[in-house]
Amino acid sequence: MVRLILRRIGQSVVVLFLVTLMVFLVMHAMPGDPVSLYLGPTATPDQIQLYTKEFGFDQPVLVQYGKWITGLFHGNMGRSIAFQEDVGPLLAQRVGVTLSVTLPAFIIAVILGIILGVIAAVNHGKAADSVITSLANIGISVPIFWVGILLVYWLSLKMHWLPVQGYTPLSTDFELGIKKLIMPVFVLALGPMASFTRQTRSAMLEVTQQDYIRTARSKGLKENTVIRGHALRNALIPIITLMGMSIGGLIGGTVLIEQLYVIPGVGSMMMTAIMNKDYMVVQDTVFFIAAVVAVCNLIVDITYGFVDPRIRAEN
């Protein structure tokens, strides 16, 4: 088990190293230099020179890369041209905001997705199955920003139940904070919830055809025990994999949701940076997001080893 974990950590480190290389090379393959792009056509040569020197863009590419990487190791992510601040603290401020939307969305998606998937599988071929499966298929096809807009129209503009947009920290005003979070969290949860439903349903259908389920039923266990104790436990394995994979989609979704509902999180920071051509921030946020995804997948793979004795044995 220790060897499995160590090997898996090693793989993640290699992948993250490649991510830094890829992000850095792509940024530097871009035509034009970041300073004149940021300052625009009105910039004087003196200004460009000053900024180029200050941000180290005059150094050889390899040196710049080395500086970035060593900085990352020391928790120093470089400086934002647009904000004139270090990227690290900027990012830290916004992680909490993004987390307050993504975490509840993830939990809701997992719980409801699994419940709906089980209901569909248990009622295989019946009306409940058709309704849930159809809704799940729509859920993975629907553009979330559009659902968000529909909800704004209905719940905010027509019914006046919820505020249209914005973010209020729960510590400042709990009620208003929650009200502002309801739509973003629900919209963000929609896609992953649909995926979890589909995955749970098909995993459950596969598992319930296995011999050990027949054995469990034939020895007279209650259907509830068979489903919860025997079928779902085995069906959970592919669902856990999906949990890791859905983190990426969830973070991708936050960019859209944060733009739509004007939430000052990591996604909106990345969008602002892209619009301002603030490339240090773009580079850092992309790396940060990749790191979060890598760590989540690492956790999933290790959990996998604990949950499934077969995987432990293989390694």
Add this chain to the structure above:
Amino acid sequence: MLNTKSNVEAAQALSSSNQSRAQSARKERSRQFRKAFFARKPVVFAFGIVVVMVLLALLAPVISPCSPYEQDLNNILAGPSPAHLLGTDGLGRDTLSRIFYGTQVSLSVGLVSTAIAGAIGIALGLIAGYVGGWVDSLIMRVMDAMMSIPLVIMALFLGSVLGKGLGNVMLSIGIVMIPGYARLTRGQVMGVKQLDFVTAAKIGGATKFTNTVKHIFPNSLSPNIVLATMNFGSAILIEASLSFLGMGINPPTASWGAMVSDGYKFLNRDPVLAIVPGIFIMLTVWAFNIVGDALRDALDPRLRGA
């Protein structure tokens, strides 16, 4: 003499009967495929939507009531009327015509980006799977690195470097989707290359290249076709998302995502502007997903009915 003639006739008869038998077997296979493909009702509906969307894209210039760019400044944000069936947008352009033209953008993004991703991804997967060793490790680790960045983020990142516009959006979505094909193809190659017919071809003198192209590639094709169909929908969704964020297709070209975003500004006054293009995105993506599911089930008999 007579004998030879009858021999030739017999041989001809035999070969034609073989041909007709092969033909009828092929017919039977395609009949079975069609039956498995259209087994569920939603698939028929989804397939119908795909056909309609393709027709809309092809016929947009003919069936659109107006030009998608023509501004009717006396009729800004007008409601439905005989002249403008779905009304007009904030610049007085006909919404229905823009939706029809938007089909062209969505489908062409789906087609081109899937083709880019498929061509490069399958090639990389074949190389990784067949060559093996450090080449395999290098390709697959780079694919892992690409996959660790969420699709939308990666497409935004590439888009921010490449710039906006139809071609660049197609390219960035295409690049983002490469790892899926590479992984899938590599897995297929690993499975197929152990099989007897590949070994037989090797013994028969086939080089690594011919073996890969002639024997392994065709056998890894069907799962890739399924993936391509599903990616078609995802590509449309990513394009819509990028255009919604203002990082996709350049205005004034009609893109459904950008139309939703523009319509959002007038949500209270004219909700149709944001709602209708969204319905088109959803229907198209849904149709391609369902067709992809049905293709997978029809091509893999083990999954039928699951």
